[in-house]
Amino acid sequence: MTTTAPTETPLETGRYVGQNVPRVEDRRLLQGQGEFADDVWMHRQGYAHFVRSPHAHARIVSIDVRRALELDGVYAVLTGAEAKEMCQVPFFQIAPEPAGQIEEYPLAVDKVRYHGDAVAVVLAETRELARDAAGLVDVEYEPLPAVVDTVAAAEADAPLLHEQVGTNVAWHGTYDWGDIDWALENADHVVEIDRLHFHRFSSTPLECNGAVVNWDPGTDTVTVSSNNQMPMFASMVIGPTLGVPSNRLLFNTRDIGGAFGIKIGSYPQIAALALLSRKAGRPVKWTEYRTDHMLSAGHGNERVFLDTKVAVMRDGTILGFKTRAFDDAGGYLHYEPLGAVIWSQVCCGCYRFKHIQVDYTETLTNKCPTVPNRGYSRLQHLWLIERIVDIVAHELGFDPVALRKQNYVQPDDYPYETPNGCVYDSGDLPRSLDIALELIGAERWRQRQRELGRGSGKRIGIGIGSTLDSGTNNFGQARIINPELPFSGNGEAAYVKLDLYGEVNVNLGTTPQGQSHETTAAQVVADVLGVSHEMVHVTAGFDQRNNTYVAFSGTYASQFAVTGLAAAQGAAEKLRKEIVELAAFALQADADEIEIEDGTCYVRSDRERAIPFIGIANLVYSNNAVLPMELRDRYSLNCRHVYVPPFQVPDPAAKRGNLTLTYASQIHACVVEIDEETGEVAILEYAAVDDCGRRINPKIVEGQVHGATALGLGAALYEAFEYDEDGQLQQASFYDYHAITALDTPEIKTADIESPSPFTPNGAKGMGEGGGAPLHAICSAIQDALSDEDAVVSDSHNPWERVWRLVHSGERGEPRGVVVSSRDGGESVSSRDGS
């Protein structure tokens, strides 16, 4: 159990940090000169296309590639059986036994386990030929019964996906903090909620996965030019499988057209492409089709919460809750079952609940494997908590605003230790909520709602969504899933140097996908070095050959503002020290007399004595005999820094620890109007108040808030991945998967609070994922609109049909799924189930 100590020297708002510096990325992107994955081209390359299973669950009886190979222009075909032969070991599994027994190779072997599972890959001269040839690969399947229900998959008689595992339960554990049974025993009210369901969806980045992979026969080095956003994780998994050491498995990225966690999951395809390249003796170019992306790139976690019981006191204090959670991992474990612990970073959400028990089961089902979609695993849990608070308010007649404010972590509570040892660093949730409500004109709308009355055909609802965006996670939490895993901590690397002519150069270990790293890193470095930000060149993208990376490098999990910028700050500080010492020598002054302005070093008291960066660089690079030996040995003007947050290893037995460094918050409020006849939900007002500590570039932060809001609204109202009982995905293109458009998205009003984090070098907190507040807010608004109906919003996805059913649920006499037991004067008296 640890409390993180505040850091010493937070970055002050200088010339650039804290300003809306316009982006350096824009110039190339606005002119179509970005370099995305499909823009990469290698001499002699072939185009790859995967052959995918039409069945959700089937034995592969045979694969006949003869017709494909006969087609002119086809270079090679690789099947799963061949891939297995070429591999040293199956993919490394995060899961403990028995799920650790899963044998997964880059292509399916013997069985397919989801609609879209890849069984072979073809390499051909053109894109079109590769697709033609893939269609000529004859696969004979023996279909098997499919299991698509997350809870049913855990039953002993469910169809088994991985025989050697013997169960579909990938992980099970009970998280138990405080004493929920005591709390339920002694509470004034117990609210029981039968079932809450968080649906499957994805951020579907506009650019699909893509890579050019070359297994060079001369050097036996595999180069991967791709848009994979966590290249070192990919490397850790596929390196041993391919039998390629880390120093010969070289990833690089350039511009990435959105990723949102989905592009963490492309490592199996990349491994297949590497084997194909090795077999064919050619570079392999793969650009994923959207249909393939929908089927197989990865979906967000779907989670069911059963038998939730909430302990509430008469005065509205919510003591805590217990629930049984079932999470759906899909057909294989890609990054899962880490999701089984990641949610616990926010175990009590925004609230001071002291007693929490979660019986958590993760199951394998015949669906697309889950990947860490934006808000990974915390989103689902935060939604649960907001539904709990909302339903409690509704059932017990508490004002939803007052109930939240009463139970929120209060401004004076920070740093606040949660029941499982996480530390919320800072924030002001009540004020955030007040601002959000003011932005939507909540009082006016409450009045309007009262006036509207029945019979108008419309219902007004006011909703609140409180959420946290936990950032910079402690990978040691993986040990709570599997104590054998040698993982802990976090970090990011940066390299700042003066180049030959004194130019300032920055390399990062990150893989930005629109988060403006080139601009914000330049702001930080410029402030430290005392130069104009235009003098700082940040090389775009990740390249392993720069040696600027750690195992955790990449862009994911709302951490760049902390890890990436702290690394850049640290490297820049090292460089500044070197520059100042060298200037002191050159100008015959003491180091503390030196100041830097716009790339020139001056003696503070005598500005005639000056040396520009080009002069400093000259001393070290091409003129070092003028330096005394001790300076020659000490200074290189090439400074690398790895920022390592002050984590300890969590306690796997107690399932406790400091799991995340920072906690940004977002409080959303909205007004909706429901049409009684159609169930259409129109958004009349929408506001988001974010608090991510010190903002390095406020406009960029706001852009992230807008983006997270739109994706959240899309998921709440329009976007869902659904499978029929045969495991057929119903939404495999943008025809059926309605990605939210400009017409669907309302005006998003924003405001912000800056509660600096005491735990980070720059006071910033990671942000970007958002925490799914729109899902919470829309559910809350629909609940509010239907408060007369006794309807219970129990699903995160509320398209017209579902809302219509809720509107008419009273007439339809459906069970509510909520039971309230109340104690009066010590006796358990009433039980209301709304029948």
Place this chain on the structure above:
Amino acid sequence: MVEAGTVQAIEVTINGEKHEATVPARQLLVHFLRDSLGMKGTHIGCDTGSCGACTVIVDGRLTKSCMMLAAQADGAEIETIEGVAQNGELTPVQKAFHEQHGLQCGYCTPGLVMAATFLLRRNAEPTEEEIRRAIRGNICRCTGYMNIVKSIASAAGEAA
């Protein structure tokens, strides 16, 4: 081995420059632009003509280049993102996107710049509703559309 009848000779003008080419009959216009001509600015985001990343202007009409065969472009005048800025000088639309932070990853941006350019040619003072309607065929996953709408409104204001 190429069979007669499966290729077509075409002549197409792109950003004012004439190109002659022999294209496979089945080749999409967007692939012709990207692969045959090496013009990487027009992007692909889906395979059903739903996302707008491939938006160009063909004979003065806003067109999804993935929904057109290269062969159909014979004799056409096409404008792509590469032809928008003149000698590196960004247009008011492009400048507005930059100033209003109307792009993040940049993948939808070329399509949106074309859509915005096309809108403002027809309607110099669009309302917010008209702007949103004009870009309803362009999916953006990063920005939430707020700053895109602001960018286009700002560009309209500039030109006025």
